[in-house]
Amino acid sequence: MTSLVRLTRQQAELRERARNFVDNELLPHEEAAERAGGRLPADVVDGIMKAAVRARLNGGRHAPGHGGQGWSAVDYVVAHEQLGRNTNGLWWWVPDAYNVLSAGTPEQIDRYLRPALRGEGWLSYAVTEEHAGSDPSGIATTARPDGDGWVLDGEKWFVTSGDVAAAHIVVAIAQGHGPTLFIVDAGTEGLSFADDPPFTHTFPHGHPTLRLDGVRIGPGAVLGGLGAADDIQRAWFVEERLGIAAHCVGAMSRLLEEAVAWATTRVQGGVPIIEHQGVAFPLADSAADAAAARLLVYEVAELTDSGADPKIVHAKASLAKLFASEAAGRCADRAVQTFGGRGYMRTTPAERFLRELRVDRIWEGTSEIQRLIIARSMTRRGVPSVIA
Ligand SMILES: Cc1cc2nc3c(=O)[nH]c(=O)nc-3n(C[C@H](O)[C@H](O)[C@H](O)COP(=O)(O)OP(=O)(O)OC[C@H]3O[C@@H](n4cnc5c(N)ncnc54)[C@H](O)[C@@H]3O)c2cc1C
The missing domain is CATH 2.40.110.10 (Butyryl-CoA Dehydrogenase, subunit A, domain 2)
Known part of the structure; x- marks a missing residue:
């Protein structure tokens, strides 16, 4: 497959590993999770968590010495793009922990971080x-x-x-x-x-x-020390926002795959509905949204790994989260329309994405707060600090 983003051999392997995990361990449980209000049976959850550990997806960004995978920012978005392809938040079962814990004392790391990365405590x-x-x-x-x-x-x-x-x-x-x-x-x-x-x-x-x-x-x-919350959390916000943006890219890919597959087989008016421009054009718009969001996400990850000015990375992470989360909302809405009445059924992934992606415009800083950060960066550091 050709790609807009160049990955190393290891990153391509990570992408396949994460994709297989999502396809084999998460997607089969989506509908059951929906019907159970999100609460899957304990043995199913245990199976998912163990599979995530076997697939070496747990504790991605945390240091190997703490029980994590030591991923770079690009590795992180490679994996989280795939994790974003599921609905019902099933990816949440992959054992991980907030990155602020790496600022912990050796006792705190032993007591809280290591068990969390093994899947032994939230x-x-x-x-x-x-x-x-x-x-x-x-x-x-x-x-x-x-x-x-x-x-x-x-x-x-x-x-x-x-x-x-x-x-x-x-x-x-x-x-x-x-x-x-x-x-x-x-x-x-x-x-x-x-x-x-x-x-x-x-x-x-x-x-x-x-x-x-x-x-x-x-x-x-x-x-992390008395009075240190603001400093420690800044890095957390950047990582979380990048992760949300990567998830949204994965969600858009899945939405497009599902919608295009449906539109090429569903026949109305004597032709597959994708032959009606009214159906095809919104899907083309979704492809543009997904591709642009993907480039932004990988650019921010590469900047992070290259040790770029944290203020620039902070503003660009806001740009990626803003664009990807707003774009994903648009894509979900278009996909629901493509499915017609079926798009309104909770058994259809597009319906679930329509509800679930909404929060990505709210948590870890609303879209308005991302706009404030972007506007402030343009004022203080110039327009190229955001768009170049
Ligand atoms: C499902 C879910 C899970 C969450 N999980 C957590 C969690 O684990 N831990 C945690 O601490 N928090 C969590 N949050 C909270 C989340 O981070 C906040 O909801 C979010 O930051 C917005 O804060 P608020 O809800 O108080 O809205 P408000 O800050 O009251 O904002 C209301 C509206 O006003 C707008 N607004 C506010 N200020 C400005 C401004 N200066 N300029 C322009 N517009 C502005 C906002 O964009 C928004 O549209 C979660 C929220 C949800 C919905």
Whole structure:
């Protein structure tokens, strides 16, 4: 297959490995996951997780010394492009952990990171609050010193995997130090769930509201140093945004494959419907969207690997996330239309993508926030900093 992006032999092999994993281990479970509200039987989940480890897809960007694969940014998007081809968030079962954990102490790495990468425990990351979403300066969760440890008070919203996590990474304002990451073990006294709302997509885990009422934690719970949250999280956002953009590229590929296959076999008016321009042209637009998004994603990954100025990479990652997530939404909508009434059935991947891709324009910074970052970069560093 010719490609818009040049891959090394190892990267081409990784792409095939990830693609086979998605085709053989994830896609067969999509419909069952949809019918079960995302909650697959434990033995099926166990099988998926073990297959992901066998396929060496777990802990992609983490260091091999910590149990990860040591992927470059390009390796990461190669794999995540394939993982984006499934619906129902089944890729979430691939064991991994937030990259902020690599800033942990050797004890934290042994206790939290290594088991997570082996698939032996989930972690959540709790930043957002009722009054602090796009603007994290409004974070009101506090950490006050208490003996040699800390006491946390506050409430965190939309805590993905919070319902199953063995521990939560919580951003709190540490008295005298500012925003700080703390690791709070599940079950610590004072932790509770205020709500576990249903969401648009069908996902393996919930996104509950986590309350912290006088939660006492020891000195070893600080992650990456007091007041270090903003610096540590910046790298996290870039990686997450690139990952979302790569997923969206994979989703667009699958949507196109499904829609083109359907449009070439479905006959109406005596011809395959793709022979009607009204059907063919939107699919051509989707191909343009997918190809352009793909180039952007790989460019940002290559810039990351080349050690480019982190500010430029930050703005370009926003550009990739903005374009790829908006484009994927358009592609899903066009694919639903191609399938007609079948496109409105939850058993059709296009229908599921239409709902599931919506969040990619919201989490890890909304499209509006990506636009702010892009506009700021053009103002401060010039237009070429974004488009050249
Ligand atoms: C399914 C799901 C899972 C999530 N998982 C997590 C998680 O695991 N951990 C976590 O911490 N958070 C998580 N989030 C939260 C997510 O990151 C936030 O929802 C997101 O950052 C937006 O914040 P908000 O919802 O408070 O919206 P708001 O910030 O209130 O924004 C509302 C609207 O106003 C716009 N807006 C806000 N400020 C500006 C501005 N300056 N200029 C222009 N427009 C603006 C936004 O773009 C948006 O359209 C999750 C959210 C969802 C839906």
